[in-house]
Amino acid sequence: GDSVTQMEGPVTLSEEAFLTINCTYTATGYPSLFWYVQYPGEGLQLLLKATKADDKGSNKGFEATYRKETTSFHLEKGSVQVSDSAVYFCALQDTGGFKTIFGAGTRLFVKA
């Protein structure tokens, strides 16, 4: 079945450091890919998405590119802030759009 694998956390960075969170997926067909973020005590919110190969999603300085050849959707940000501290979930939506499958989540701590 479809699955998402993302790097184990927690990831601890200093402010203004470069961030990469790796995400790879296994799916039949052509899934849509998402990054969701969950701040403490809140629900999930969409960070960015891509619906086809080579699409780049971007939002609030975060970027991820849908790479079909490597089945990856790695999240990057050039300069993190303390306010980026949260849990990040990579997710795929199956080809029929019926279900969203989440990765295990990566907790990010950013120190001032």
Next chain:
Amino acid sequence: DTEVTQTPKHLVMGMTNKKSLKCEQHMGHRAMYWYKQKAKKPPELMFVYSYEKLSINESVPSRFSPECPNSSLLNLHLHALQPEDSALYLCASSRQKGDRGYEQYFGPGTRLTVT
């Protein structure tokens, strides 16, 4: 309005109680979802409603009973829960099930504790 609201925010209930969780959205979305999230884990899908009809039940125990009275409202009725059911319960909505590439909008969740 891109908000999904959930009430109550916190709920403590005994194993013999009956309670309900409520979720509301006014975005015109026709798909609504219940998820269960344990600490430090991703959300686990429980139920999906599409056009007010139950579309997916992920083999959830019958002590959880969903209801979708109209296109804006989703309830989760709870009865005879176990302590291991303690978790954050998240509601979400999206344009419609089967709409490829459309994200889900999540509510803030109800933190449930079963004593």
